[in-house]
Amino acid sequence: MIVPRPQLNFWERLYLPAIWNGFKVTLRHFFRKKVTMQYPEERWVVPPGYRGAPYLVQDPTGRTKCVSCQLCEFVCPPKAIRIVPPGPAVDPAAGNVEKRPREFEIDMLRCIFCGLCEEVCPEEAIFLLQDYSLTGTRREEMIYDLKKLLALGGVHQDKIRKWERKAREAEAQEVFPVGRT
């Protein structure tokens, strides 16, 4: 197909009117509200429900809420989560929860922030918080371990606290030796 080349008249061939029109657009934007953000000094406030980096949380008593059920490890599509279960030794500090992770790693380079881990968690122990800018200088730095995930996750104001309720019930029934080491 041959596209016919348009014939330009004198004014059009002069280009000056086009340049003038361009300046007019630029000038108009000069007096408008600025949209550029001075990142990283200025940060974007993410909307509620935003799926940022997944972190582990503690309950108000400081207990790691994760019980190492490994459902998030199972459901994670890019296999970014890796949990080391505690093993057979009875952990007196775990109380009636019995189980908590010995190690919990999330490879933030692999994570796709899909939120399935948060959705599947039966203990409300992992949440996709608002961190969207994760940086590091080495790959190993981007594998967040249990300590780091807990520090970043903070405290979850849990209303249910089912393990405490179970312990209270058992104590009331004087059958379950609460606080037994």
Place this chain on the structure above:
Amino acid sequence: MSAAAVVTSPAPPSSDTVNVTVDGRTVAVPRLLPDWRGKLVPTTMIQACEQAGVEVPHYCYHAKLPVAGNCRMCLVEYGLPALGPEGQPLRKPDGSLAVKKSPRPAIACATPISPGMEIYTATPEVQQMRASVLEFLLINHPLDCPICDQAGECKLQEYSVEYGHAASRFVETKVHKPKQVDLGPRIMLDDERCILCTRCIRFTRDLAGDDALGIVNRGSYNTLAAYPGRAFDNPYTLNTVDLCPVGALTAKDFRFQMRVWFLKETKSLCTSCGTGCNVLIGSRENRILRYTPRANDAVNVCWLCDHGRLNYRWIGRPDRLRQLAGSRLPAPTWDAALTEVAQRLRHAVPGSVAVVASARLANEELYLIRRLAQHTGAATDIVPRSGPGDAWLIHADKNPNSLGAQRLGISADPAGSRLSQFAAAIGQGTLRTLLVFGEDVTPRGLGPELLDRLECLVVSDILPNRTTERAHVLLPGCAHAEKCGSFTNVHGRVQRFFKAVEPPGGARPEVEFLRELLQRVSGEPQPDTAEGLFHRMAAEVPAFAGLTWAGLGDTGAARPPEAERVRPRADATAG
């Protein structure tokens, strides 16, 4: 051990059959079927349903245990042919038998069938009964699935999803019972999770012959407990963990190690004794995490002894032999090592070579050793290994493949009797090259000072020992879980095992390097699969004649020893 606990193959089903209708489908089922002792008893509805391909959910029923009938999960509706006033069967206008539905349901596990019976397992009433039973079971169940090791293989979870209600109506406080109870050296008990099916009690009392468990307290406070002052530590305790349909009984060994849905299950065999119990190896990321029994009515039914079940940790030991080593190793490659050994074997004077093989090697590997010995004129023997046995699964012969070694002519008669001849020949200087596969010969009369007098000591092993330390050529080998092959158990059953995990470092399966060594020594090509070697062995060795690799299947094929073949045995047939 009770006499009934001795492994017996199921008696042949009685020839006379009964026609019953399960969910509208008529099937002919045997009138009598073997119970847990192998004794013929009237067929029950649950067995008839199984034969009709209909699964009836159940907790307390187990085909290999006495029937208790306490969980009520298998309630079904049924009908019997209606009888007239004179006791004659009534017929419908079309001539078929009229069936009168029973007004009450019955437990399928304990109700015998009768001719013309109709069983209904899918009616709304049955579904409602199942949902109600589950609701009762869940009243005091703690629902701590996230921390329960049974999650993923829990019948309470499975049936709740399939037949239960989605929500709980129970608003009262649950009864709390002891948790983390140390039931025995290998078992942890959580009484809250127990649904009181009594499978563990029946197994321990009737099969293991150790009446250690029972239920104490009443009503909602029913609690499983060990008899006071008595340890639950018989050699078969861990079978109760498999039997437990929920997470009440858990193995301390596997407790909080891995969720079961991550486990890759590989069909294998237990190598702790000559019984050759069928197991499933559960592994994840090249790490073996547990053994569970695999059903084989001709060998272990569905049981496994605790020692065999826990005897897997050595496979992942950090001091495993990983690299080729030895002072005669020309270069640290398998090619160089095998060429060096082959060179020596080809030029050896007949009578100057001997092989100490292991009855822990597979039939295929022992066959290659047999061929190697034929080519080099070497004498062979194995190291016998015996220990305490019992009348059930634990055999006194602690080698998994003694009979295979015997049938392949590797083992002397009696096994190990040639080792003293080897020692004498080394002392005289006539035996100059010794090949040792998977054994430490130093405590067997071939002490370090004798081994030092050899011109060439070729050793293949899995873990370091005093023999491997002295090897001139050390070939790192594989555990059975790292390779594929077959064993012949003490009763002559040839069974297969498969590879579950990768060998560490540079270790290679014995079957691979023995094949390459034999090719270098004999110049003949050898099959490069366990299957090919098995078929060649079957063609050459009369004891394996007629067997095929595929024909071994999951449960193996029997070739009873000569002494046993004279007596007619129920399990003397292949399959």
